[in-house]
């Protein structure tokens with residue numbers, strides 16, 4: 063039981079990273095981005111290719127993050143930027159991200175010849191750390207530490223720095239931010255880049271955990287990310303971390319007490335259920351009606 | 354010096370400005386008056402880069418700024434306090450002021466903030482309240498203060514008296530007068546002609562997107578006030 | 584009736600018509616401003632209900648398919664009432680998850696055949712029957728379009744609040760549209776199952792949803808005939824281009840979605856677009872007017888809540 067809780071938290075740590083990335087783009091750009099699923103995949107593939115070319119793991123991870131960040135910024139600067147300038151509805155924006163998702167996904171599928179690749183985990187922490195009667199795999203411990211660190215850094219950045227204040231201003235109203243001297247496009251690009259990096263990080267942890275990688279890994283993780291932000295309240299940084307941990311626990315307990323096959327279905331059920339009961343998330347703050 | 358040359362602004366088929374020319378000299382206060390829908394706000398938006406002019410030029414000290422992004426125009430020294438105050442509601446008053454100083458050198462920010470609080474004393478007690486919960490008058494003060502935090506050479510203010518009680522409007526006017534003393538030019542859009550005439554040296558009247566009259570407040574003041582009283 | 588077509592062509596044509604039904608299922612909800620991503624889930628409901636009835640209870644084909652569509656409609660009604668009060672992105676997300684719940688549920692129960700699916704479904708739907716059904720659905724759409732229901736749905740899409748102010752029961756019409764959407768998707772699922780004889784949960788994939796969504800978005804939500812014609816046109820074009828591998832399909836549909844959303848976000852049947860296309864030649868060409876750059880209204884409360 064205690065061990066299962068530890069496992070759930072460990073699983074949830076990666077989920078938190080996923081949620082943080084989505085919450086950031088949602089918060090700043092108000093886009094629910096389906097292409098995020100492929101940022102996860104492209105980032106992990108970036109790392110995989112780097113490792114295969116004998117790049118030390120730490121740098122390979124950074125390369126993967128950069129790949130995903132650049133892809134995310136590229137998509138934003140081309141498709142999204144264009145649509146924003148035309149004042150397209152959020153409806154159309156979501157659909158466009160679905161189109162981008164499909165393009166990126168089919169390219170990844172083609173490049174990987176629809177195969178499931180082996181993800182080399184030699185350079186990642188292995189073994190596990192014993193805490194009392196429970197043990198936690200080092201990899202998961204690392205991902206937990208990183209997601210908590212990311213949360214703290216994001217929180218500090220958004221609340222305490224000049225750039226973070228500018229980001230919150232852009233999130234509230236880009237035209238007003240511009241009038242105050244903020245280059246809103248640069249802020250958008252920054253938020254998107256960081257979000258891409260977080261997607262990659264989550265994808266890499268996921269791949270290292272299973273030591274496999276496939277072009278379709280992102281699909282399940284995207285749903286997880288959606289579930290996390292729905293649980294934690296969309297746009298909430300703290301909510302993303304709590305939501306991620308909560309979802310990890312729920313999945314582990316479901317596997318334990320109900321059945322392993324339902325741990326995926328439970329994710330979707332949670333999304334529907336929470337949206338019906340508490341549309342602002344379990345920990346979310348009520349969002350004022352938008353006109 | 355700000356010069357508008359045959360400025361035209363369109364929203365789709367609507368022609369909000371149809372060739373407006375005017376000059377705001379350095380150290381001057383120019384009031385722009387006109388009825389609802391005349392195109393006053395559109396003019397300010399074009400100046401600050403919020404909307405892109407359809408035709409015509411906007412020269413700021415000789416540079417054409419008519420196609421620049423708003424954040425670049427602010428860096429050149431033109432601040433725009435928009436209609437409706439554009440509060441960043443979830444940020445506190447202090448954070449709003451800090452955002453106003455986004456382009457100001459760090460060493461000068463604290464000093465500027467102190468000066469703004471001197472100019473608008475009611476803000477002092479509300480520094481850590483969120484801007485969204487301020488009263489209308491306080492929001493207007495914050496909007497102007499925030500615009501000034503970037504130390505502009507010219508500040509374009511859209512209807513500062515809108516929705517304010519006469520006493521509060523007077524306070525805001527007094528603050529504006531103090532701003533002018535520091536050498537900042539003011540381009541003041543107002544519907545309250547009496548208020549604007551007390552501050553401005555020059556007056557421009559626009560209607561239907563065109564300049565209908567321009568002159569000093571002495572020349573035009575009487576006619577304008579008469580027209581408004583009718 | 585279509586015997587002169589070779590069997591392969593008949594199969595392709597049937598596939599295109601099934602797609603047309605799916606696109607119509609999206610059209611119904613788009614028509615009143617609801618972005619529903621649940622269609623594929625309802626398709627699976629219809630397909631599984633009808634296939635199980637036919638293979639386990641030995642129902643004849645036509646009643647089985649009809650029952651499948653009705654079950655999908657009932658599920659849509661029940662869950663529609665729960666999720667339809669959501670707005671915008673939340674609605675898209677809720678319907679997306681809802682659709683997936685059905686598919687995953689089906690994949691994880693044993694009585695549905697689990698991940699392996701169902702085989703041995705009688706293959707006895709003719710192309711003529713399918714053509715008849717699509718035409719019949721079209722007639723119903725046309726009648727609804729002309730009726731007060733059609734007007735109400737369009738009013739809701741234009742402005743929900745104004746529609747509500749004019750005495751239109753917005754919630755009821757949205758539920759009605761969602762139910763109809765479930766029915767059509769269930770119908771499509773049933774026909775598809777009895778065309779191919781085999782179904783499995785993984786065919787109700789996100790990729791299928793994306794393809795249908797692309798067709799629906801290209802068609803727009805103004806004319807039902809636009810949906811059918813778009814499904815047919817793209818389906819036929821795809822046969823000629825020969826885009827069968829995953830990469831080409833992804834680039835085609837993904838690219839179409841993106842391009843359409845950028846150029847004609849309301850689809851090619853947008854009345855304003857049609858008007859512009861027909862009148863352009865009659866009027867002297869003027870330079871493009873300058874749209875306001877970023878004059879968006881402030882987006883309400885800050886979504887970033889960090890404490």
Ligand SMILES: Nc1ncnc2c1ncn2[C@@H]1O[C@H](COP(=O)(O)OP(=O)(O)OP(=O)(O)O)[C@@H](O)[C@H]1O
Nearest residue numbers: 364367369388389390391392393394395396875878
């Ligand atoms: N974003 C917009 N889209 C379309 N038309 C607009 C837009 N903004 C302004 N207009 C139109 O342009 C014209 C001028 O508007 P503007 O806001 O500049 O007037 P104003 O003089 O500031 O009026 P007020 O005193 O009421 O603020 C009006 O006819 C208005 O309807």
Ligand SMILES: [Mg+2]
Nearest residue numbers: 393394395436
């Ligand atoms: Mg105005």
